[in-house]
Amino acid sequence: MALLVAGIILFIVTHLVRPFAPGLRAAAIERFGKPGFMAAHGIVSLLSLVMMAYGFVLARESGGSMLYQPPVFMAHIALLLMLVASICLVAAFLPAGYIRSKLKFPALVAIKLWAFSHLLANGESYSVLLFGAILAWAVVLRISLKPRIASGETKLPVFVSASYDLISVVLGVALYLAIVLKLHEWIIGVSPLAM
The missing domain is CATH 1.10.287 (Helix Hairpins)
Structure with missing residues (x-):
């Protein structure tokens, strides 16, 4: 560890x-x-x-020690949250549609959803350590952005077109399917569908 x-x-x-x-x-x-x-x-x-x-x-x-045993349905909730996280992640790299302009920092939202969803579905000590630490980091980072926004150091995204929301959803779903069907197992060694 x-x-x-x-x-x-x-x-x-x-x-x-x-x-x-x-x-x-x-x-x-x-x-x-x-x-x-x-x-x-x-x-x-x-x-x-x-x-x-x-x-x-x-x-x-x-x-590793089991800190808690999540019920099976938590894995299904985690899969649903990861779909939303994938769309948010894609939206972070495109000009602002409604998703990016409303969320302000969609990449951080995606990271928080990723960490939280994995905490729902995994109760092992190493899982709680990793996902809990990343969730805490993302929350602290988001809070630290408030004064930078107020001072003008960090600029918020300005809405451009709703077409970028459609692109975010299409590419986000494609990313999600790639992760769920192959990448997660290839990188981590466990299929999320097996959970």
């Missing part, structure tokens, strides 16, 4: 630098330039994700 914990810590520290240590971020950008900083941030982020995914698989293989 050490690799999983290390991956979680690396991910959270890397992604809370901007709101909680802006001076450190500014100093790194001044020293390495914005492209250099962004490249390093991307590499460290990817490394933390790989550490979390691989650490999660190792923790699952070595076993």
